[in-house]
Amino acid sequence: MKLTNYSDYALRSLIYLAVKPEPQMLANISDIANSYNISRSHLTKIIHQLGQLGYIETIRGKNGGIRLARAPEEINLGILIKQIEPDFALVECFAATAPKTDATEQQGLPITLIDETVNESSSLTKQGCVISPACRLKGVFFEALTAFVSVLEGYTLADIINNKVELAALLS
Secondary structure, three states, rough: OOOHHHHHHHHHHHHHHHOOOOOOOOOOOHHHHHHHHOHHHHHHHHHHHHHHHOOOOEOOOOOEEEOOOOHHHOOEHHHHHHHHHHOOOOOOOEOOOOOHHHHOOOOOOOEEEOOOOOOOOOOOOHOOOOOOOOOOHHHHHHHHHHHHHHHHHOOOOHHHHOOOOHHHHHHH
């Protein structure tokens, strides 16, 4: 399992905002981008989405900026990743666009396992892997994915910034 840079930068942004010496003081995107040596334009999209999701508060204007909208204890890493990670399709027999199954709905994952069977209206080339109708590997991958997300759901932002002083020193 590999998360996108988008998710990585979202987590880094939240860490930055959480370890500021005065959390209520506003930060700006340039400060975060410079601290991590990442693209400001890419970070702008991430900050916008984090604002839409209610993780950060954005204040416009001359003296504007951003800050956490929730306490670090209220930001669950697994929930955040499920909201911002665009694709959990580890293999081609997972699809983001197919109807959801009970198993994927319960996990809150934006995927479903495709039941790939051959019929007159579709061909194997459209459906992907030729062994998919009998393959049990997709179930193993789904179990691994849900375990991965489950571990993340056991942690909050507060858990990963308990060394706040050390992190703040590295980011200044």
